[in-house]
Amino acid sequence: MLVRDYMTRHPFMAEPSMSIVEAQRLMGENNIRHLPVVGEGKRLLGLVTRNTLLVDPRRLGSLDVWEIARYLSGLTVKDVMIKARDVITIHPDATIEDAARVMVERKVGCLPVLEDGVVVGILTDADMLAHLMQMMAAGTPAVRVTVRMPDVRGELAKLVGAIAAQGWGILALGGAPAPREPGKWDAVVKIRYVTKDQVAAALSGVEGQQIVDIREC
Structure with a gap:
């Protein structure tokens, strides 16, 4: 699972000479929040976001409405963009989990994707949620069960073995450290073509493991 598989290819982009009014229109009409700013050969020059396009009221001072309109119409993307040296980027061959880590640690909502300095895509927080x-397998009817187990080798194999013993297939499988329980791990499994009662009966007997949530979704 690499960035290139989940990024938005051929994203909307802006040239530095584009007015901020045009940039706002482009973002609003296409429901996007980030615009890479590129120069010749689609090389990254900067980034604008909805926040960077907001003009600080203090810059307007005591201007009247006509002066404000003239001032805003004269502003370009180059005047408000985050410069390329300050933009956090990622390579298309990076893993999706590395991209998520960078976005969380750096508190950014998007990562322009660069290959040899050229913008080839953009990865946003919306892409990560998708x-x-x-x-x-969100939206696919199934039984979703969360099983808490000791965070030791072999525990996940026990759970998967119990499911396989029933002849069931696994639609989706994920896991994370159990909240507020050090040394425990929560595995989330989705199974199709079974009932909640069948899953509960099959997995409740797995030694050392506990069903903490089960639902049909």
Whole structure:
């Protein structure tokens, strides 16, 4: 699972000479929040977001409405963009989990994707959520069960073995450290073509493991 598989290819982009009024219109009409700013050969020069396009009222001072209109119409993307040296980017061959880590650690909502300095895509927080939906088969009818187990080798194999023993297939599987329980791990499994009662009966007997949530979704 690499960035190139989940990024938005051929994203909307802006030239530095584009007015901020035009940039706002482009973003509003296409429901996007980030615009890479590129120069010749689609090389990254900067980034504008909805926030960077907001003009600080203090810059307008005591201007009247006509002066404000003239001032805003004269502003370009180059005047407000985040310069390329300050933009956090990522390579298309980076893993999706590395991209998520960078976005969380750097507190950014998007990562322009660069290959040899050229913008080839953009990865946004919305793309990451869409990836999570795919991983967990959101929207596909199934039984979703969360099983808490000791965080030791072999525990996940026990759970998968119990499911396989019933002849069931796994639609989706994920896991994370159990909240507020050090040394425990929560595995989330989605299984199709079964009932909640069948899953509960099959997995409640797995030694050392506990069903903490089960639902049909």
